[in-house]
Amino acid sequence: MTLRTQIMVGAAALALIATAGTAMAEDWPDLPVGVKNGIATRIDDRLIVGLGSAGTELYALDLNDRAAGWQPIAAFDGPAPSQPAAAVAGGKLYVFSGSGNATEDATSPIIFDTVSRYDPQADAWEKLETTTPAGLLGASAVTLQDGRIAIFGGYNKELFDKYLADVTAIDKEADPDAWNEVVNSYMGMKPEDYRWNDMVLVYDPESNSWDDLGQDPALPNTGAAVVETAPGSFLIVNGEIKPGLRTDTVKAVTIGADGASWTEIPAIQAPDGAEVQEGLAGAYAAQVGDTVLVAGGANFQGARAAAEAGNWYAHDGLNKHWAAEIFALTDGSWSQIGELPEGLAYGGAFAVDGGMLIVGGEDSEKAARSDVFLVQWDGNELTITE
Numbered sequence: 001m002t003l004r005t006q007i008m009v010g011a012a013a014l015a016l017i018a019t020a021g022t023a024m025a026e027d028w029p030d031l032p033v034g035v036k037n038g039i040a041t042r043i044d045d046r047l048i049v050g051l052g053s054a055g056t057e058l059y060a061l062d063l064n065d066r067a068a069g070w071q072p073i074a075a076f077d078g079p080a081p082s083q084p085a086a087a088v089a090g091g092k093l094y095v096f097s098g099s100g101n102a103t104e105d106a107t108s109p110i111i112f113d114t115v116s117r118y119d120p121q122a123d124a125w126e127k128l129e130t131t132t133p134a135g136l137l138g139a140s141a142v143t144l145q146d147g148r149i150a151i152f153g154g155y156n157k158e159l160f161d162k163y164l165a166d167v168t169a170i171d172k173e174a175d176p177d178a179w180n181e182v183v184n185s186y187m188g189m190k191p192e193d194y195r196w197n198d199m200v201l202v203y204d205p206e207s208n209s210w211d212d213l214g215q216d217p218a219l220p221n222t223g224a225a226v227v228e229t230a231p232g233s234f235l236i237v238n239g240e241i242k243p244g245l246r247t248d249t250v251k252a253v254t255i256g257a258d259g260a261s262w263t264e265i266p267a268i269q270a271p272d273g274a275e276v277q278e279g280l281a282g283a284y285a286a287q288v289g290d291t292v293l294v295a296g297g298a299n300f301q302g303a304r305a306a307a308e309a310g311n312w313y314a315h316d317g318l319n320k321h322w323a324a325e326i327f328a329l330t331d332g333s334w335s336q337i338g339e340l341p342e343g344l345a346y347g348g349a350f351a352v353d354g355g356m357l358i359v360g361g362e363d364s365e366k367a368a369r370s371d372v373f374l375v376q377w378d379g380n381e382l383t384i385t386e
């Protein structure tokens with residue numbers, strides 16, 4: 001990126017000021033390749049980003065040596081997963097599920113039920129002798145205080161595998177009616193009919209075993225942004241409740257040794273100048289100080305109105321929208337504090353000293369981006385620095 005923007009909050013409005021000054025801190029190096037629909041996680045002082053559009057490739061940035069840039073680590077050992085869940089426990093990285101082609105000659109993608117572990121000391125991957133209890137495409141994973149990993153959301157493997165097999169078996173140009181029948185049938189279901197994972201699944205790395213902490217009382221989300229706000233407490237921000245239909249709901253969950261307790265906090269407001277917040281899938285989010293920042297994400301403008309009118313193929317005929325707005329949650333209240341230089345979604349976000357680091361993602365051309373930049377907010381002034 002070459003753009004540096006600074007947003008000042010005045011008494012009446014937000015004023016956008018483009019600046020060409022020197023960056024406020026050492027530059028953040030861009031990724032070697034564009035990465036979207038992959039993973040973004042942290043092991044000690046190293047940020048790790050990859051998979052998704054990067055295939056089996058992953059890269060690490062040492063926060064103590066940013067000038068060295070993103071360095072490749074061992075490639076993923078297995079079929080490249082898109083939109084897997086990932087978390088770090090005991091200093092090792094765990095990757096769950098995702099989707100892709102099981103073999104090079106596969107006729108259609110599937111949802112994987114695999115679990116793989118990366119050991120940074122050995123710089124090596126291994127596939128673990130376990131399978132996920134549910135399809136976890138688009139799920140979110142977090143590490144608990146006791147070292148277990150909790151996972152929210154995820155597509156139903158049986159239904160989605162069948163849909164992908166059915167739709168890829170049809171030549172759309174030769175038989176558009178049959179193709180439309182399959183698509184309309186799948187996309188036209190109500191949210192609960194997709195049977196997405198609504199349990200809080202828990203994986204124990206020590207015993208390589210699975211359990212659960214009960215059911216999510218609301219519709220399960222995929223593609224949500226998850227932020228740890230305190231040890232064992234998390235916000236699940238928006239996401240999809242069915243393909244093409246987002247939610248503006250923000251759920252708070254606190255996880256103890258024996259269960260999960262849920263509350264709903266205020267929904268993210270509609271963007272300035274809009275009447276409806278469609279909800280955001282693939283948004284960037286992190287807690288910086290006492291403030292939760294949420295930026296970007298993607299949706300279909302008009303999908304919520306279509307669903308409320310009973311049209312469950314809610315995004316039919318609608319163009320996908322990549323959001324640029326940045327929202328802040330402070331003292332239980334949301335406010336729009338500015339915008340990204342452009343709409344982005346499906347990348348990674350990290351809380352780092354001074355702000356939220358945005359890494360990669362997808363733009364309005366559906367291109368995977370390699371950009372890395374820092375979003376800083378001090379309660380009065382927003383600064384975006386490459």
